[in-house]
Amino acid sequence: xxxxxxxxxxxxxxxxxxxxxxxxxxxxxxxxxxxxxxxxxxxxxxxxxxxxxxxxxxxxxxxxxxxxxxxxxxxxxxxxxxxxxxxxxxxxxxx
Amino acid sequence: xxxxxxxxxxxxxxxxxxxxxxxxxxxxxxxxxxxxxxxxxxxxxxxxxxxxxxxxxxxxxxxxxxxxxxxxxxxxxxxxxxxxxxxxxxxxxxxxxxxxxxxxxxxxxxxxxxxxxxxxxxxxxxxxxxxxxxxxxxxxxxxxxxxxxxxxxxxxxxxxxxxxxxxxxxxxxxxxxxxxxxxxxxxxxxxxxxxxxxxxxxxxxxxxxxxxxxxxxxxxxxxxxxxxxxxxxxxxxxxxxxxxxxxxxxxxxxxxxxxxxxxxxxxxxxxxxxxxxxxxxxxxxxxxxxxxxxxxxxxxxxxxxxxxxxxxxxxxxxxxxxxxxxxxxxxxxxxxxxxxxxxxxxxxxxxxxxxxxxxxxxxxxxxxxxxxxxxxxxxxxxxxxxxxxxxxxxxxxxxxxxxxxxxxxxxxxxxxxxxxxxxxxxxxxxxxxxxxxxxxxxxxxxxxxxxxxxxxxxxxxxxxxxxxxxxxxxxxxxxxxxxxxxxx
Numbered sequence: 001x002x003x004x005x006x007x008x009x010x011x012x013x014x015x016x017x018x019x020x021x022x023x024x025x026x027x028x029x030x031x032x033x034x035x036x037x038x039x040x041x042x043x044x045x046x047x048x049x050x051x052x053x054x055x056x057x058x059x060x061x062x063x064x065x066x067x068x069x070x071x072x073x074x075x076x077x078x079x080x081x082x083x084x085x086x087x088x089x090x091x092x093x094x095x
Numbered sequence: 096x097x098x099x100x101x102x103x104x105x106x107x108x109x110x111x112x113x114x115x116x117x118x119x120x121x122x123x124x125x126x127x128x129x130x131x132x133x134x135x136x137x138x139x140x141x142x143x144x145x146x147x148x149x150x151x152x153x154x155x156x157x158x159x160x161x162x163x164x165x166x167x168x169x170x171x172x173x174x175x176x177x178x179x180x181x182x183x184x185x186x187x188x189x190x191x192x193x194x195x196x197x198x199x200x201x202x203x204x205x206x207x208x209x210x211x212x213x214x215x216x217x218x219x220x221x222x223x224x225x226x227x228x229x230x231x232x233x234x235x236x237x238x239x240x241x242x243x244x245x246x247x248x249x250x251x252x253x254x255x256x257x258x259x260x261x262x263x264x265x266x267x268x269x270x271x272x273x274x275x276x277x278x279x280x281x282x283x284x285x286x287x288x289x290x291x292x293x294x295x296x297x298x299x300x301x302x303x304x305x306x307x308x309x310x311x312x313x314x315x316x317x318x319x320x321x322x323x324x325x326x327x328x329x330x331x332x333x334x335x336x337x338x339x340x341x342x343x344x345x346x347x348x349x350x351x352x353x354x355x356x357x358x359x360x361x362x363x364x365x366x367x368x369x370x371x372x373x374x375x376x377x378x379x380x381x382x383x384x385x386x387x388x389x390x391x392x393x394x395x396x397x398x399x400x401x402x403x404x405x406x407x408x409x410x411x412x413x414x415x416x417x418x419x420x421x422x423x424x425x426x427x428x429x430x431x432x433x434x435x436x437x438x439x440x441x442x443x444x445x446x447x448x449x450x451x452x453x454x455x456x457x458x459x460x461x462x463x464x465x466x467x468x469x470x471x472x473x474x475x476x477x478x479x480x481x482x483x484x485x486x487x488x489x490x491x492x493x494x495x496x497x498x499x500x501x502x503x504x505x506x507x508x509x510x511x512x513x514x515x516x517x518x519x520x521x522x523x524x525x526x527x528x529x530x531x532x533x534x535x536x537x538x539x540x541x542x543x544x545x546x547x548x549x550x551x552x553x554x555x556x557x558x559x560x561x562x563x564x565x566x567x568x569x570x571x572x573x574x575x576x577x578x579x580x581x582x583x
Binding site: 017037051075 | 194195196305337338404414424426428432433435436439443444452463476479513
C-alpha cells in the first residue's frame, strides 16, 4: 500500500486541502515513510479483538430533547470572515 | 519580588490567607517576570489588565472570608483553551483572529476557584508537536537553555517554560500523547495528565477527542493536586466527562508508599536508551524501595505498538475534528477564490502548517474507503490490547514507574527533518493516553549537561490518589530543588 502523487491529490481533495503540484511528490514520500512505520501493527494478532473507540467505560448519557440555549446569533456570527443580515456569506454555489 | 516568585502555589496560598502578601502584589510580580523573560516566547498574549482586576477581586474575597481554593494564584493558560473575549488561536494561522464568545469549562472552574489569569501560553499548532516548533508564533524556549536555545518540549511548551521560568505560578496544559508530561520533564516541573474524562473538554480546541485531556503544570506535586482538584469535575456539556468523584488528593499527598506495589515494566527498557535515563530510572526504583514500597516486575507486552497505533488514531480523529476550519464560521479565509470548494481548499492550505496538514492527510487516508480496516480498525484493536496490558498490570500493582522521556531537552531545530524522530519523543507517554489512565511527570535529577530529567508514574483509571501518593514520595526522595538558569 504505497501512496503516489495521484493518491496525494485524492487525499488532498477529500481533506479539502489544496496540495500544489510541485509538493505532491514530497508529501507522498513523507506519508509513505510514516505509513511504512505504522505497518508494524501487522505483527500483532488482532483476529478476535474488538476495536476500542472509547476508554471511559461509561454509557453515553441521555438528556431530554429540549432547547437549553440560544438567541446568540450575534455571538455565533462574531468570528465569521464574512456575514450579512444574520447569515454567513460564502462564495456563490448555485449558478 | 524574587521572594514572591519563589513561593510555591501552596506557600503563596498560605501567605495570601494570612495576609502576609496581597494577590495584587503577587500578580504584579508575575507580570514583571513575564516582561523580564519575554525572550523565552512562552506567552502569546498577556492579559495584564484582566489579571490585576481579578487579583484585586481576590484580595476582596480573601478579606471577606470567601476565598476559593486558588484565590489570588496567577495562572497561565495554554492557547488551546477558549477564553471569553481573549484571543484563542491554538497557535495556528487559521485561528489567528479568533476571539471566543465563551469560556472553556476548565478555565471557568479555575476562575471560579479564584485563579488569576495572566495570559495565553504558546504551544504547538493544534497541539501537534513535541518541541513547540509548529506554533505560528515560533517556539517557546526552555529556560534551562545556555548558549543554544533548547526545546521546551511540546505541545504544551509555553506552559512548561513559563512555570519553570517563574513567569506563571500555575499553568494549564493538554495531553493527547504526552503534551503535558514531556515538556514538564524537559523543563524540570511537575506535569500531570488526569484519567480521561476527569477534566471537561468543553471549550478546548479539539485535537483527538478520545485522547485529549487537560491537566496542570506546577512546580510541586502538592501544587499539582491543588490545581487539579479545582480544574476537574463532571460537566454535562462534555458527554465523555466522568461522573466519578475525585478522591481526596491532599490526603493522598501525605499517605506515603509503605506497602504499595510499584510495577516496573520490562518493555520500557528500550534499545539504545540514554544511559543517564536508565540510571535515573534505577535510582527512582531505589527511592521507592527506600520509602517502603515493593517493586514488582511487570510486562506491558504491546508497548512497542502504542506509538504506531497512536499515529493512526490521533491523526484520524484530528482529520475529522479539524474539518470545522472551513473559512466560513470562524478563522481565516483566503480571498480570490473561484468557488466554495476552492475557498475551503485554499483557506485550509494557507491556514494550516505543514505538520497539521501532514496529520490531516494521514488521518484522511487511514479513514478512507479501502484503508479503514487496515489502518484505523487495526489501530483501535491494538489500542484495546494496550488497555488490557494495563488492566492486567493494575490487578497486581498500585502504580507503575517509568522514565518520562527518552532524552533530556534537545536543541531547537534539531529534530525537524524527520517527523518520525520527533514522534519517538512520546514513546513513554503515549500508552497512558491510549489506555485513558492518569500519569504524572516529576523532575527527578539532572543530566551530565545540567538539564532536568523526569520520571513518570502511572496509575489505574480514576486512581489519582495512588498517583499523587507515589508522586509526592518520589518528589521528596528526589529533592529536586534546582531552578532554571533563565528563570525570573
